[in-house]
Amino acid sequence: MNGKRRIRNAAARxxxxxVLAIGSSLASMPATxxxxxxxxxxxxxxxxxxxTGAMPFQGGVGxxxxxxxxxxxxxxxxxxxxxxxxxxxxxxxQDLAAAGRLRPGDGARIGQLTGADYLVMGTVTAFxxxxxxxxxxxxxxxxxxxxxxxxxxxxxxxxxxxxxTGEIVQARAIEGRTTRTASSxxxxxxxxxxxxxxxxxxxxxxxxxxxxIEAIDYLECTMVSRNACLAAYVDKEQRRLEGTxxxxxxxxxxx
Numbered sequence: 001m002n003g004k005r006r007i008r009n010a011a012a013r014x015x016x017x018x019v020l021a022i023g024s025s026l027a028s029m030p031a032t033x034x035x036x037x038x039x040x041x042x043x044x045x046x047x048x049x050x051x052t053g054a055m056p057f058q059g060g061v062g063x064x065x066x067x068x069x070x071x072x073x074x075x076x077x078x079x080x081x082x083x084x085x086x087x088x089x090x091x092x093x094q095d096l097a098a099a100g101r102l103r104p105g106d107g108a109r110i111g112q113l114t115g116a117d118y119l120v121m122g123t124v125t126a127f128x129x130x131x132x133x134x135x136x137x138x139x140x141x142x143x144x145x146x147x148x149x150x151x152x153x154x155x156x157x158x159x160x161x162x163x164x165t166g167e168i169v170q171a172r173a174i175e176g177r178t179t180r181t182a183s184s185x186x187x188x189x190x191x192x193x194x195x196x197x198x199x200x201x202x203x204x205x206x207x208x209x210x211x212x213i214e215a216i217d218y219l220e221c222t223m224v225s226r227n228a229c230l231a232a233y234v235d236k237e238q239r240r241l242e243g244t245x246x247x248x249x250x251x252x253x254x255x
Contacts, residue, residue: 041223044082044116045070046091046102048156049123061127061208065156068212069120076216078224082114090114102161111163118169119161120219126155126175129204152207153177158215160223170222174214175240178207 048069050062067084074081090096090113096106107119129152154177160170221229 040078040080042080042082042115042117043073044087044110044114044119045073045084046087046119046121048121050127052124052127061124064208065122065124065212068209069122069215072209072212072216073120073219076220078220082116087114087116104166107161107163107166116163118223119163120158121161122156122158122215124154124156126153128153149179151177151179152204154207154211156211156215158218160219170219172215172218172237173240174211174218175244176207176211176214178210 045066048062048065050060052061070081070084073079087110090110094109094113096102096110102119102121110116110119129150153175155173155175158170158172158174159168161167162169218233221227221233
């Protein structure tokens with residue numbers, strides 16, 4: 001826990017340094033606030049660790065997140081992404097950790113062999129469907145049936161490692177939820193069923209992709225754009241932390 005806190009505090013200090021550096025010369029900016037020599041950062045995406053044990057998708061949520069992140073990053077003009085098969089081949093050939101855990105020196109070796117400036121990795125710390133459910137019966141459009149909104153929740157710890165130094169240069173916790181409604185309809189007369197049912201997996205897929213887009217927006221802001229978005233992310237992180245603190249009432253706290 002202390003290790004994670006140190007990482008997040010260091011990332012927050014680095015982000016604040018970038019915010020304070022806005023308007024200064026490029027040379028005076030911290031190295032982690034800008035792409036080297038103005039070139040697009042070259043990223044390699046390691047497989048996300050999954051500490052939840054949830055299996056809503058074939059192969060697990062960690063594999064799905066890794067694939068989506070790689071594809072969405074490659075679609076952004078701001079980044080160059082190492083092809084997933086090439087990265088995997090290097091990991092296997094060099095017997096390097098492939099599940100988000102790097103030994104000292106691994107990052108530099110991967111960078112040398114693939115050309116990656118940074119390695120993006122993460123840990124799925126929470127993934128739940130149906131964290132909030134409400135069941136409603138009635139008549140919808142003249143038809144009898146029921147609706148059941150279901151909320152999915154996802155939390156990811158995202159990290160970016162500089163392959164030249166082995167240091168974590170970006171770290172952020174991403175939490176979110178989304179709600180989809182499963183509906184079941186039947187004829188009002190006699191109750192004969194003929195309707196449809198929306199799959200709960202729709203909400204799960206939506207929250208996964210939304211989390212990835214948020215992660216990429218953050219990386220593009222902190223590693224490429226480095227403009228007013230930096231201050232917005234500092235504010236967003238503070239609001240997230242405040243919301244998390246309010247989720248628990250600690251013993252000995254004020255009442």
